Amino acid sequence: MLASKVLLCLFPVWGLGQSTANWISVGEDGTSFSLSSSNISYQFHVDPLTLDLIHDHWGAYSAETVPPFINSESGWGGDYTYRLREFPDVGRGDFRVPAIHIEHASGDTVSAFSYTGYEINSGKPPLPGLPATYGSEADVSTLTIHLYDNYSDISADLYYSIFPRYNAIARSFQITNHGDKEVKILRASSWSIDMPNEELEMIDLYGDWAAEARINRRKVTHGEQGFRSTAGYSSHFHNPFFALVSPTTTESLGPATGYSLIYTGSFAANVEKWSTGWVRVLLGLNPMHLSWPLGSGETFASPEVVSVYSEKGLSGMSQSLHSLYRNHLSRSNKTFETRPPLLNSWEGLGFDFNETSMVKLAQDAADLGCSLFVNDDGWFGTDFPRDNDTLGLGDWTPQPAKFPDGLRPYVEQVNSITVANSSEKMIFGLWVEPEMVNPKSDLYLNHPDWCMHAGSHNRTLKRNQLVLNVGLPEVQEYIISTIEKVLDSAPIGYIKWDNNRGIHEMPSPAASHEYILGMYHVIDNLTTAHPEILWEGCASGGGRFDPGLLHYWPQSWTSDDTDGLERLYIQFGTSFAYPLSALGCHVSAVPNGQTGRTTPLVFRSAVASMCGSYGLELDPSELEQEELDVIPGLIDLQQRINPIVINGDFHRLVLPDESNWPAAMFTYPDAHEAVLFAFQIRSALKPLPPPLKLKGLDSDAKYTVSNGTWETTWSGSTLMNTGLSLVWPAADYESMILTLKKQ
Ligand SMILES: *[C@@H]1O[C@H](CO)[C@@H](O)[C@H](O)[C@H]1NC(C)=O
Ligand SMILES: *[C@@H]1O[C@H](CO)[C@@H](O)[C@H](O)[C@H]1NC(C)=O
Numbered sequence: 001m002l003a004s005k006v007l008l009c010l011f012p013v014w015g016l017g018q019s020t021a022n023w024i025s026v027g028e029d030g031t032s033f034s035l036s037s038s039n040i041s042y043q044f045h046v047d048p049l050t051l052d053l054i055h056d057h058w059g060a061y062s063a064e065t066v067p068p069f070i071n072s073e074s075g076w077g078g079d080y081t082y083r084l085r086e087f088p089d090v091g092r093g094d095f096r097v098p099a100i101h102i103e104h105a106s107g108d109t110v111s112a113f114s115y116t117g118y119e120i121n122s123g124k125p126p127l128p129g130l131p132a133t134y135g136s137e138a139d140v141s142t143l144t145i146h147l148y149d150n151y152s153d154i155s156a157d158l159y160y161s162i163f164p165r166y167n168a169i170a171r172s173f174q175i176t177n178h179g180d181k182e183v184k185i186l187r188a189s190s191w192s193i194d195m196p197n198e199e200l201e202m203i204d205l206y207g208d209w210a211a212e213a214r215i216n217r218r219k220v221t222h223g224e225q226g227f228r229s230t231a232g233y234s235s236h237f238h239n240p241f242f243a244l245v246s247p248t249t250t251e252s253l254g255p256a257t258g259y260s261l262i263y264t265g266s267f268a269a270n271v272e273k274w275s276t277g278w279v280r281v282l283l284g285l286n287p288m289h290l291s292w293p294l295g296s297g298e299t300f301a302s303p304e305v306v307s308v309y310s311e312k313g314l315s316g317m318s319q320s321l322h323s324l325y326r327n328h329l330s331r332s333n334k335t336f337e338t339r340p341p342l343l344n345s346w347e348g349l350g351f352d353f354n355e356t357s358m359v360k361l362a363q364d365a366a367d368l369g370c371s372l373f374v375n376d377d378g379w380f381g382t383d384f385p386r387d388n389d390t391l392g393l394g395d396w397t398p399q400p401a402k403f404p405d406g407l408r409p410y411v412e413q414v415n416s417i418t419v420a421n422s423s424e425k426m427i428f429g430l431w432v433e434p435e436m437v438n439p440k441s442d443l444y445l446n447h448p449d450w451c452m453h454a455g456s457h458n459r460t461l462k463r464n465q466l467v468l469n470v471g472l473p474e475v476q477e478y479i480i481s482t483i484e485k486v487l488d489s490a491p492i493g494y495i496k497w498d499n500n501r502g503i504h505e506m507p508s509p510a511a512s513h514e515y516i517l518g519m520y521h522v523i524d525n526l527t528t529a530h531p532e533i534l535w536e537g538c539a540s541g542g543g544r545f546d547p548g549l550l551h552y553w554p555q556s557w558t559s560d561d562t563d564g565l566e567r568l569y570i571q572f573g574t575s576f577a578y579p580l581s582a583l584g585c586h587v588s589a590v591p592n593g594q595t596g597r598t599t600p601l602v603f604r605s606a607v608a609s610m611c612g613s614y615g616l617e618l619d620p621s622e623l624e625q626e627e628l629d630v631i632p633g634l635i636d637l638q639q640r641i642n643p644i645v646i647n648g649d650f651h652r653l654v655l656p657d658e659s660n661w662p663a664a665m666f667t668y669p670d671a672h673e674a675v676l677f678a679f680q681i682r683s684a685l686k687p688l689p690p691p692l693k694l695k696g697l698d699s700d701a702k703y704t705v706s707n708g709t710w711e712t713t714w715s716g717s718t719l720m721n722t723g724l725s726l727v728w729p730a731a732d733y734e735s736m737i738l739t740l741k742k743q
């Protein structure tokens with residue numbers, strides 16, 4: 001009975017065969033769809049009875065569509081209770097968490113979306129006002145499905161794009177109100193599928209300030225498992241990413257599907273296992289911060305979710321996301337450029353500086369081999385001079401006591417400094433935090449209503465500051481014009497854009513998404529006008545390390561915790577979803593300001609060298625001479641390996657969560673070069689370290705393996721299958737950076 005039913009439901013799928021859209025095919029009956037490359041398939045069909053979209057498969061390549069076995073007569077619910085749905089709405093008996101929930105003018109919240117048609121196009125349309133992946137007709141094809149709710153005159157267009165080279169599907173939707181009354185969108189999950197009854201585990205990244213991207217792996221079991229941000233931003237607490245894997249999936253083996261939301265605001269991830277064993281997978285906006293009013297004729301666009309599928313475990317999943325995000329999300333032309341080693345003034349001088357002491361710090365940085373000097377917080381505020389964090393935010397004018405002649409003469413002095421042993425001149429970088437205001441500022445005195453607040457509720461301070469309501473057009477104009485003025489006032493080559501608190505009181509739930517749209521408008525404007533600037537995001541460390549901002553900025557500060565050991569965990573965790581080229585990582589002084597731990601300079605530098613952007617965050621005048629003697633060599637090594645860190649494929653070999661000897665490596669796709677990072681956390685007499693088996697090499701080739709002073713030759717097969725037997729000294733916090741070159 002079961003077998004014959006499945007056979008009856010089998011229908012062939014044929015390619016359209018025309019143009020570059022042949023990654024998408026439509027079944028003979030015109031209502032089953034498949035987005036496929038040689039390695040992946042995403043399939044669904046229209047239920048002939050209900051005109052609902054039924055999910056069939058997302059994973060490894062599958063030539064035919066096999067509709068699932070459904071026994072809707074055998075339960076307490078109705079047709080929709082026992083359907084694997086693509087775009088679950090509310091009412092009609094689907095009792096699981098919906099992807100879309102709309103409150104109509106009448107007050108009811110039932111929707112009845114039905115299939116009306118489709119389009120297939122090469123390329124991918126941009127999302128109005130939102131960051132998203134992009135690509136040419138050769139890179140990506142898009143299927144648009146049209147749905148209509150006859151009862152409420154609301155249409156939904158679902159966008160499915162396939163990036164065949166990256167094993168990736170991107171999804172988003174748009175809702176248009178064709179009726180004459182306003183409705184409210186209560187819930188909007190950009191991604192929604194129902195997976196069949198298979199054992200799954202969920203992996204996500206949780207944390208806090210100075211403890212970002214901890215890895216959490218759990219069994220998917222009955223009920224809901226998920227997480228959310230309600231902080232107004234993606235936040236340190238949870239990253240808008242998760243993976244679903246089989247219980248046997250490891251770093252390098254087994255199926256892994258990654259889900260990543262391209263958005264910087266409050267979000268929700270929801271994985272719900274149902275009585276049937278089916279698992280609903282939702283990722284999108286947080287319903288607590290939505291209630292989006294949609295007037296007659298208006299359209300609401302959801303942000304985009306990208307999902308990648310890999311059969312090569314979690315490393316394979318991460319590599320797909322890394323390549324897709326570097327090539328088709330980040331739009332900065334710095335993405336593939338080697339980044340200048342920098343010195344940031346914050347941990348060295350804090351607020352206590354003037355033009356003389358800053359120029360001296362820049363000179364010290366240049367003498368060590370840094371080519372970018374970053375003036376952090378404290379440079380601005382005229383009536384409310386920013387000498388501490390209680391005042392000045394919002395007033396983006398140079399502080400007269402520190403810079404009597406403004407920024408230009410100061411920046412020109414920095415620009416005239418020559419980097420040691422080169423003809424290069426020093427680049428100048430500046431810190432800003434434009435979405436915030438101190439009550440003690442001209443901006444707040446003039447516009448007390450520009451900050452986020454809720455009626456007469458207290459405007460709660462955090463770090464003595466309030467959040468501007470960037471959803472307001474006048475606030476957007478103010479930020480664009482004041483930051484533009486700063487950028488015009490001096491030759492600035494780098495901007496660190498900080499954001500140091502979450503949003504507490506809001507005038508309405510919808511103000512949260514309005515804020516994020518306004519923020520994207522501002523950042524789009526400034527980055528479009530200034531592609532020559534290297535932009536770095538920051539939010540008290542990794543509070544906004546998300547794909548939304550990585551669309552505009554090529555890099556982001558990973559964590560305020562610069563302790564070398566803590567950083568290993570944070571960086572390995574962050575690498576689950578984000579390319580290492582996007583991580584900002586610095587070497588700071590010891591004992592570490594956050595943890596009090598002392599680790600060797602060489603170890604701290606090796607940890608920071610795993611990232612795209614490397615820097616020093618200390619005052620060189622406080623270092624010992626022997627440290628000063630070592631730093632130029634460490635920067636030189638970092639600069640030599642930076643091209644492969646930026647452009648190569650990243651392999652997590654051993655996680656710090658799992659071993660005393662964590663390791664990772666980068667390889668070029670053609671395997672002609674690689675670099676290996678290996679660490680010993682604690683000195684231990686027993687057990688001995690396991691052999692370190694490398695990845696991504698050419699088995700038949702011979703490689704010269706070098707640590708700079710010593711080299712040897714091994715073949716790829718030996719390095720990958722027998723592994724290196726590294727000899728560690730009897731000391732804590734040891735590190736090795738080995739380069740491998742094909743002979
Ligand atoms: C919706 O309305 C149109 C036009 O009246 C009709 O053709 C169609 O069958 C209706 N669809 C559903 C699902 O009721
Ligand atoms: C598809 O799979 C083949 C065989 O494993 C592999 O060689 C190829 O690189 C894969 N393509 C992509 C885009 O992952």
Ligand SMILES: *[C@@H]1O[C@H](CO)[C@@H](O)[C@H](O)[C@H]1NC(C)=O
Pocket residue numbers: 353354355356357
């Ligand atoms: C700048 O600061 C340094 C160190 O604090 C101090 O010695 C110097 O007098 C200051 N210069 C000016 C012009 O204020």
Ligand SMILES: *[C@@H]1O[C@H](CO)[C@@H](O)[C@H](O)[C@H]1NC(C)=O
Pocket residue numbers: 366367368369420421632633636
């Ligand atoms: C510059 O060269 C000198 C002599 O080779 C060397 O001692 C010093 O470390 C170098 N400095 C930098 C920053 O590379």
Ligand SMILES: *[C@@H]1O[C@H](CO)[C@@H](O)[C@H](O)[C@H]1NC(C)=O
Pocket residue numbers: 385387388389390391
């Ligand atoms: C902050 O700086 C201002 C201006 O220099 C000063 O008046 C105030 O006392 C300082 N506050 C704290 C808490 O240091």
Ligand SMILES: *[C@@H]1O[C@H](CO)[C@@H](O)[C@H](O)[C@H]1NC(C)=O
Pocket residue numbers: 458
């Ligand atoms: C609200 O803020 C005022 C002024 O800062 C303070 O005196 C009061 O205690 C606060 N009220 C509450 C309920 O927190």
Ligand SMILES: *[C@@H]1O[C@H](CO)[C@@H](O)[C@H](O)[C@H]1NC(C)=O
Pocket residue numbers: 477480524525526528529
């Ligand atoms: C940025 O915004 C300003 C002020 O609204 C406008 O004049 C300018 O054309 C915009 N630039 C870009 C690149 O969008």
Ligand SMILES: *[C@@H]1O[C@H](CO)[C@@H](O)[C@H](O)[C@H]1NC(C)=O
Pocket residue numbers: 333334531532
């Ligand atoms: C990036 O854009 C800037 C400004 O248009 C330009 O000066 C620079 O050469 C570009 N860099 C690359 C690598 O294209």
Ligand SMILES: *[C@@H]1O[C@H](CO)[C@@H](O)[C@H](O)[C@H]1NC(C)=O
Pocket residue numbers: 707708709710
């Ligand atoms: C390289 O390895 C050799 C042999 O183990 C060792 O003596 C030397 O100190 C190492 N050099 C570096 C820079 O680690």
